Amino acid sequence: MSTGFALFQHAEILYSQGKVDETFEAYQRCIKKVLKNELLTAKLPHAVPNQVPQEFLGYAWMNFAGFFLDPNFNYTQDTAPEAYKLLHSFCTSSGRDHSRFRGTQGQILLKAMQIVAGLTLGLLAWDKSDRATAAKRYQEALDIAATHPPFNQILPASKHLDLFVATQVQQVKDNLEILTQKDDDNAQLLRAVGFGGGQLRKEVLNLPQMRRTATGEFVVEKTITSATDACAHCGSRAAKLRRCTCRRVAYCNTECQKLNWKTHKMACQAGR
Ligand SMILES: [Zn+2]
Ligand SMILES: [Zn+2]
Structure with a gap:
């Protein structure tokens, strides 16, 4: 051996x-x-x-x-x-x-x-x-x-x-x-054209993108997936923030979650 x-x-x-x-x-x-x-x-x-x-x-x-x-x-x-x-x-x-x-x-x-x-x-x-x-x-x-x-x-x-x-x-x-940075740009672009979205990880956006593959060719992707969550209170992005129990918004920490509760309460309860 x-x-x-x-x-x-x-x-x-x-x-x-x-x-x-x-x-x-x-x-x-x-x-x-x-x-x-x-x-x-x-x-x-x-x-x-x-x-x-x-x-x-x-x-x-x-x-x-x-x-x-x-x-x-x-x-x-x-x-x-x-x-x-x-x-x-x-x-x-x-x-x-x-x-x-x-x-x-x-x-x-x-x-x-x-x-x-x-x-x-x-x-x-x-x-x-x-x-x-x-x-x-x-x-x-x-x-x-x-x-x-x-x-x-x-x-x-x-x-x-x-x-x-x-x-x-x-x-x-x-x-x-x-x-x-790219997720942030995409979210801003969506807002600029009057659509929301791109705030949560794995959210699929209808945004065509040029992408370079491992072999160096360029391809056009019809959609793009958000890689990061954005905090619903302060807007900071990270690969994984804590999600609210409704799963539709994310926060940096409980502090941001508390400060956003008044705004989010209605949508949160409506979603259950
Ligand atoms: Zn935050
Ligand atoms: Zn919620």
């Missing part, structure tokens, strides 16, 4: 031979093997550049996730369901048991893998023009990053796992900001 590290080395050889599918397979076998019964936080036996993780599992995970993001490969939930399942098992809302990640180092590595999974799943959802799911995955990744400051900000001294993850987190922040 090969060790995880032997499988990893095998994957690298396959990649150097240009065998893409086989490499992708080998990374998955390697990751599953380590997750099942090897030391999760083991380091690579050789030096690596500052911008990549030293942990061998972290390095393999980075390469594995990278396959989904490379537009030359076309790996998606449909074309690679087993690989997608592995990626999705590190989505924070997957409910999967990760109790083998023990101790401080284990927990940090788990967070890193969850953040990478969140970004990758977000981008995959985005490619399917599921903006709302993309925003949700991004938000989950940011929530994890907020619990470990070295992941949340790139510092001059950052390196390896911290630098790699902080770079990913920066990309998540940028992507989420673009989504949020």
Whole structure:
């Protein structure tokens, strides 16, 4: 039986031979093997550049996730369901048991893998023009990053796992900001033409949009889905605000909800 590290080395050889599918397979076998019964936080036996993780599992995970993001490969939930399942098992809302990640180092590595999974799943959802799911995955990744400051900000001294993850987190922040801004623009556009809407996540808007696909082509989408909720009181947007029990409005917090109650009361009770 090969060790995880032997499988990893095998994957690298396959990649150097240009065998893409086989490499992708080998990374998955390697990751599953380590997750099942090897030391999760083991380091690579050789030096690596500052911008990549030293942990061998972290390095393999980075390469594995990278396959989904490379537009030359076309790996998606449909074309690679087993690989997608592995990626999705590190989505924070997957409910999967990760109790083998023990101790401080284990927990940090788990967070890193969850953040990478969140970004990758977000981008995959985005490619399917599921903006709302993309925003949700991004938000989950940011929530994890907020619990470990070295992941949340790139510092001059950052390196390896911290630098790699902080770079990913920066990309998540940028992507989420673009989504949020776009939702705001759409909502304003709708108001300008005399329609309401675009205030809630997953709301489908009748707004044709040009969209660039993963392969770089431009397509026209007839509708667009809101990725964020807007607070019914103050208008702030986020990937997930708390919804009123009627589900038709959302708020930042109970404060905003209380302040909006007089305005919303009638509509709220009428909707039950
Ligand atoms: Zn608010
Ligand atoms: Zn309500």
